[in-house]
Amino acid sequence: MSDFTGGFWxxxxxxxxxxxxxxxxxxLQAMSTRKVSGSQVETTGHAWDEDLVELNNPLPRWWIWLxxxxxxxxxxxxxxxxxxxxxxxxxxxTSKKQYEEEVAKAEALSAPIYDKxxxxxxxxxxxxxxAMAIGQKLFLNNCAQCHASDARGGKGYPNLxxxxxxxxxxxxxxxxxxxNGRKGMMPAWGAVLGDDGVKDVAHYVMSLNGxxxxxxRAARGKEKFMTTCVACHGPEAKGxxxxxxxxxxxxxxxxxxxxxxxxxxxxxxxxxxxxxxxxALGEARVHILAAYVWGxxxxxxAAAAGAAxxxxxxxx
Amino acid sequence: MNDxxxxxDLSASAEVxxxxxxxxxxxxxxxAVSGWFARWRWALVFLTQLVYYGLPxxxxxxxxxxxxxxxxxxxxxxxxxxxPQDFIYLTGLLVVAALSLFLFTAVAGRLWxxxxxxxxxxxxxxxxxxxxxxxxxxxxxxxxxAPMSPRKLGLKAAKHGLWVALSLWxxxxxxxxxxxxxxxxxxxxxxxxxxxxGTAPALGAWEIFWILFYGFATYGNAGWMREQxxxxxxxxxxxxxxxxxxxxxIITYDSERGEPxxxxxxxxxxxxxxxxxxxxxxxxxxxCPTGIDIRNGLQYECIGCAACIDGCNKxxxxxxxxxxxxxxxxxxxxxxxxxxxxTVARALRPRVLIYSAILCAIIIAIxxxxxxxxxxxxxxxxxxxxxxxxxxxxxxxNTYQLQIMNTAExxxxxxxxxxxxxxxxxxxxxxxxxxxATTRMVPVRLRIEKGALPVGSHxxxxxxxxxxxxxxxxxxxxxxxxx
Numbered sequence: 001m002s003d004f005t006g007g008f009w010x011x012x013x014x015x016x017x018x019x020x021x022x023x024x025x026x027x028l029q030a031m032s033t034r035k036v037s038g039s040q041v042e043t044t045g046h047a048w049d050e051d052l053v054e055l056n057n058p059l060p061r062w063w064i065w066l067x068x069x070x071x072x073x074x075x076x077x078x079x080x081x082x083x084x085x086x087x088x089x090x091x092x093x094t095s096k097k098q099y100e101e102e103v104a105k106a107e108a109l110s111a112p113i114y115d116k117x118x119x120x121x122x123x124x125x126x127x128x129x130x131a132m133a134i135g136q137k138l139f140l141n142n143c144a145q146c147h148a149s150d151a152r153g154g155k156g157y158p159n160l161x162x163x164x165x166x167x168x169x170x171x172x173x174x175x176x177x178x179x180n181g182r183k184g185m186m187p188a189w190g191a192v193l194g195d196d197g198v199k200d201v202a203h204y205v206m207s208l209n210g211x212x213x214x215x216x217r218a219a220r221g222k223e224k225f226m227t228t229c230v231a232c233h234g235p236e237a238k239g240x241x242x243x244x245x246x247x248x249x250x251x252x253x254x255x256x257x258x259x260x261x262x263x264x265x266x267x268x269x270x271x272x273x274x275x276x277x278x279x280a281l282g283e284a285r286v287h288i289l290a291a292y293v294w295g296x297x298x299x300x301x302a303a304a305a306g307a308a309x310x311x312x313x314x315x316x
Numbered sequence: 317m318n319d320x321x322x323x324x325d326l327s328a329s330a331e332v333x334x335x336x337x338x339x340x341x342x343x344x345x346x347x348a349v350s351g352w353f354a355r356w357r358w359a360l361v362f363l364t365q366l367v368y369y370g371l372p373x374x375x376x377x378x379x380x381x382x383x384x385x386x387x388x389x390x391x392x393x394x395x396x397x398x399x400p401q402d403f404i405y406l407t408g409l410l411v412v413a414a415l416s417l418f419l420f421t422a423v424a425g426r427l428w429x430x431x432x433x434x435x436x437x438x439x440x441x442x443x444x445x446x447x448x449x450x451x452x453x454x455x456x457x458x459x460x461x462a463p464m465s466p467r468k469l470g471l472k473a474a475k476h477g478l479w480v481a482l483s484l485w486x487x488x489x490x491x492x493x494x495x496x497x498x499x500x501x502x503x504x505x506x507x508x509x510x511x512x513x514g515t516a517p518a519l520g521a522w523e524i525f526w527i528l529f530y531g532f533a534t535y536g537n538a539g540w541m542r543e544q545x546x547x548x549x550x551x552x553x554x555x556x557x558x559x560x561x562x563x564x565x566i567i568t569y570d571s572e573r574g575e576p577x578x579x580x581x582x583x584x585x586x587x588x589x590x591x592x593x594x595x596x597x598x599x600x601x602x603x604c605p606t607g608i609d610i611r612n613g614l615q616y617e618c619i620g621c622a623a624c625i626d627g628c629n630k631x632x633x634x635x636x637x638x639x640x641x642x643x644x645x646x647x648x649x650x651x652x653x654x655x656x657x658x659t660v661a662r663a664l665r666p667r668v669l670i671y672s673a674i675l676c677a678i679i680i681a682i683x684x685x686x687x688x689x690x691x692x693x694x695x696x697x698x699x700x701x702x703x704x705x706x707x708x709x710x711x712x713x714n715t716y717q718l719q720i721m722n723t724a725e726x727x728x729x730x731x732x733x734x735x736x737x738x739x740x741x742x743x744x745x746x747x748x749x750x751x752x753a754t755t756r757m758v759p760v761r762l763r764i765e766k767g768a769l770p771v772g773s774h775x776x777x778x779x780x781x782x783x784x785x786x787x788x789x790x791x792x793x794x795x796x797x798x799x
Contacts (some may be wrong), residue, residue: 014783018346031335031337032336032337032338033337034334034337035333035334035335036332036333036335037334043329056337058335058337058338058389058547059337059339060338060339060340060544060547060548061336061338061339061340061341062341062544063338063548064338095340134628140757144699144701145700145701145702146701146702146703147702148699148702148715149699149715149716149759150715150744150761152705152713152715152761153702153705154702154703154704154705155705155706157702195780197706211709231543250706252707252708257709258709259452
């Protein structure tokens with residue numbers, strides 16, 4: 001896999017490299033003797049500060065042997081590894097292959113651990129401290145960017161520690177969500193309802209989840225709700241996990257429960273995407289993550305020791 | 317001036333000849349020497365090697381006392397545990413080492429080279445083995461010149477065998493500073509088939525490599541290279557002239573007293589013959605490990621081992637002359653004819669005093685820092701993507717992860733508190749237990765009442781304190797965001 005645009009540069013580099021190495025050897029050989037007259041040790045011929053001279057004493061022979069060994073090493077290296085243009089080296093080393101080997105080695109080390117857990121039922125796995133320690137690390141590395149490091153999410157990112165689930169909270173459902181992702185589409189009703197109509201529906205929703213609302217608006221909104229919104233959110237606004245329509249009667253809505261947020265949601269719509277993790281993490285890791293996420297809201301007695309899961313207190 | 321004759325050039329004529337610029341190493345047959353300085357050198361050999369070979373075998377609190385655990389990234393030195401965050405102490409140690417070097421070199425020359433340097437120490441040990449097996453100087457020279465014979469082969473084999481054994485033991489000890497030496501011994505035993513099989517972990521490839529590499533380096537440097545290291549490889553020889561000054565004590569031949577040199581009968585007064593004290597016995601040349609003649613003056617090859625002083629003093633004693641023809645003295649003392657007292661007084665000159673002062677200051681600083689070290693480190697890692705959230709329309713919350721490093725070797729329970737705004741509180745369980753020598757990432761939520769702080773970034777401070785020891789506390793700053 002060459003970055004050269006033509007064959008010329010490859011040859012150019014190779015020739016220069018080989019010639020330089022050989023030239024070094026020749027230079028060393030040529031400079032390893034000198035012509036002297038008489039038997040006295042001569043000076044190098046330079047004088048500094050008027051009378052400071054350097055004697056030209058012989059250097060140890062092992063020194064020049066080190067030079068020759070270096071040349072041999074250099075030539076051997078160029079035979080084994082890529083260095084001469086497009087010649088790939090007889091080891092066929094590439095950085096991509098090295099990376100793949102390292103990944104394979106890491107996978108080989110971690111595979112037995114994940115295999116061990118892959119067969120365990122999700123609810124049982126949630127009580128296993130070793131698996132949950134792995135789960136916490138996986139969560140912090142992959143999920144915390146959106147769901148926050150304590151898994152309580154934020155505006156637009158679901159809180160994974162409560163018992164409210166947009167698509168369903170059974171362990172297998174959670175695994176499906178993580179594995180294949182979800183895409184929630186709330187259509188935009190601004191054009192259909194008009195500004196006033198949107199505000200009415202918003203107040204109706206606010207009446208459902210315990211906020212202060214304008215009862216006149218809420219009454220009008222309810223009529224519009226029954227024609228427009230029940231298809232997805234159901235007649236009692238309890239939502240529909242099959243299509244990801246949210247339960248509107250709970251106090252913390254995903255995209256905000258205050259009036260401005262509701263108005264924006266209803267008039268402009270929302271697209272909520274949970275990215276699929278199958279490609280990135282693989283089934284084995286997602287299996288453990290599913291157990292971990294389920295365990296966050298169903299802290300089994302075994303995991304309550306606090307070794308892995310964040311402690312939940314009643315101080316809400 | 318160096319007027320060593322070049323043996324390859326035998327023609328004394330004025331014609332041009334081809335002369336190699338690289339010469340074969342000439343074997344130096346060091347004559348055995350004994351005396352005051354030799355005793356000091358051997359005392360240091362014993363001391364340094366006792367420490368080097370002995371330390372790894374000591375235990376402390378159920379673990380090796382001195383252990384550099386690279387895998388777990390912890391260095392243990394008796395009761396002190398150093399984490400990677402403590403690298404500054406290693407820097408401090410290196411600074412102390414460098415300044416000490418400058419200090420005692422300015423005072424008395426190459427004390428390191430002659431007495432403490434591993435090259436000198438191991439070469440002395442190896443040469444002692446050689447002397448014991450092959451004999452004294454003359455015997456060794458004769459053996460080398462003799463043709464190969466069963467006796468010669470036996471002697472050489474015995475010498476190299478002992479050298480190799482000592483080198484391997486040295487390599488094994490070296491690796492024993494990084495892998496617990498008892499475990500390493502068991503691994504080697506299992507490897508070699510001695511001892512209970514299957515009970516020790518396998519000897520690692522890197523362990524084998526380093527034992528052999530370090531052993532080979534010891535064998536090569538102390539057995540074969542010897543003075544070549546000092547003369548050609550070590551930079552200390554070359555920059556010694558920058559560290560000496562005219563008041564530095566160096567090994568000096570008192571040429572005024574010694575010249576003109578020449579042999580004479582013992583009872584005769586040398587002055588009547590017009591001779592100095594030097595009898596030209598060449599003992600000072602024969603005992604020199606680097607093969608120089610100290611009578612030529614200070615040379616970069618001289619490692620300051622003072623063997624020539626010991627050798628000359630013995631000859632002076634036998635001739636009935638006073639000691640000290642070759643002695644430790646300074647350039648100024650020779651030129652200005654200073655007395656012993658005056659020479660020593662010159663040791664308290666500005667250069668020495670300044671080095672000493674800086675050295676003291678740094679040692680005290682390191683000592684105080686080590687003493688005041690708190691075995692708790694905390695790093696606050698704010699959540700990056702999720703900046704702030706609202707709860708129930710009443711609270712504003714920020715999430716953090718506290719990396720709490722309990723660097724003590726016992727378990728502690730820590731309380732986490734936060735300050736910096738009126739209603740700021742920790743929303744999670746606010747104590748966490750962390751095992752000894754362990755790091756844990758603890759998720760922490762801070763919340764304030766909505767409206768307590770305006771929109772923006774606000775400075776807050778975390779306090780992590782051990783519940784059983786209020787002195788074990790760490791404070792870390794962070795920010796709280798309100799959107």
